[in-house]
Amino acid sequence: MVARIARSADEKTNWFASIPFIAMHFTLLLPLVTGVEWKWVLLAIASYYVRMFGVTAGYHRYFSHRAFKTSRPFQFVLAFLAQTSMQKGVLWWAAHHRHHHRESDQVGDLHSPFQRGFLWSHCGWILTKKFDATRFESIRDFARFPELRFLNRFYVLPFLALIAVLFAVGGMTAVIWGAFVPTVFLWHGTFTINSLSHVFGSRRYVTTDLSRNNPLLALITCGEGWHNNHHYHQNTANQGWFWWEIDLTYYVLRLLSVFRLVSALRLPDPAVKYAHLKYTEAQKAVLKGKQLVKKVTFSSPLPSGLAGPSLMPATKQQ
Secondary structure, eight states: OOOOOOOOGGGSBOTTTTHHHHHHHHGGGTHHHHOOOHHHHHHHHHHHHHHHHIIIIIIIIIIITOOSEEOHHHHHHHHHHHHTTOSOOHHHHHHHHHHHHHSTTSTTOSSOTTTSOHHHHHTGGGGBSTTOSOOGGGOHHHHTOHHHHHHHHTTTHHHHHHHHHHHHHHHHHHHIIIIIHHHHHHHHHHHHHHTGGGTSSBOOSOOSSOOOBOHHHHHHTTTTTBHHHHHHSTTOSOSOOSTTSOOHHHHHHHHHHHTTSEEOOOOOOHHHHTGGGGOOHHHHHHHHSOOOBOOOOOSSOOOTTOOTTOOOBOOOOO
């Protein structure tokens, strides 16, 4: 295992800036005032999964990994839908996520549970000043669109629009059940991929991190729980690679492709998908252990996230 790194001054929790995040959690008490009815529960579930699709298909598979293609108008729709989750701007989210993949579970990872602890990886890192700015150098491909820069700057606007629509349709009760309550669950559902998906589950592929596949987290996150698959080969539109690996986001993308709203969905080729069947005993031993593997540089290109033949343990940090 890797010894944890002590936090620097700019990695301390910014309690004042975190007030909105903390306050939102208290909205979970508001259903005690409105009462619980099936129509409101169904609204909360629908709001959760529609916006989770925005997070997974928009923030993650499209803007972070370019796993499929779409038009500029629908690109904006994906960004808008993703930002109704209140997980900051689309450029901010994708840029930080790209950085995470470059350093996953290594010393430079933004939110590894093995470097700065579980709570840090789950949500602590976003409550600091250090990561407030957008890493534009990591997202130049999408930062060239002024409408995306606008959304990124005023990232709260889509959530406010959601509140306005819900209030117009069903008043404050609809806002509570359709915006506030599911947003809290949406946050922590998304955060489990940073934290729990690197701790609990199984590993099929050798990667330079400890990413894991977890079917329960896949159901919670519309397919993101097949995290070891994803870290082995990052830019696929599907993260559930086998028929039994449920991936709701990919199913919706397939449907959208029928209507030509998205296209060129990237899938893993057989050599990538079945690589684990040819593993050596040493590679299988790495999968069973909890030791990180050093990142290595290859002279020839390999699939993104592929650890390759190196099985050298990572250097412990003091």
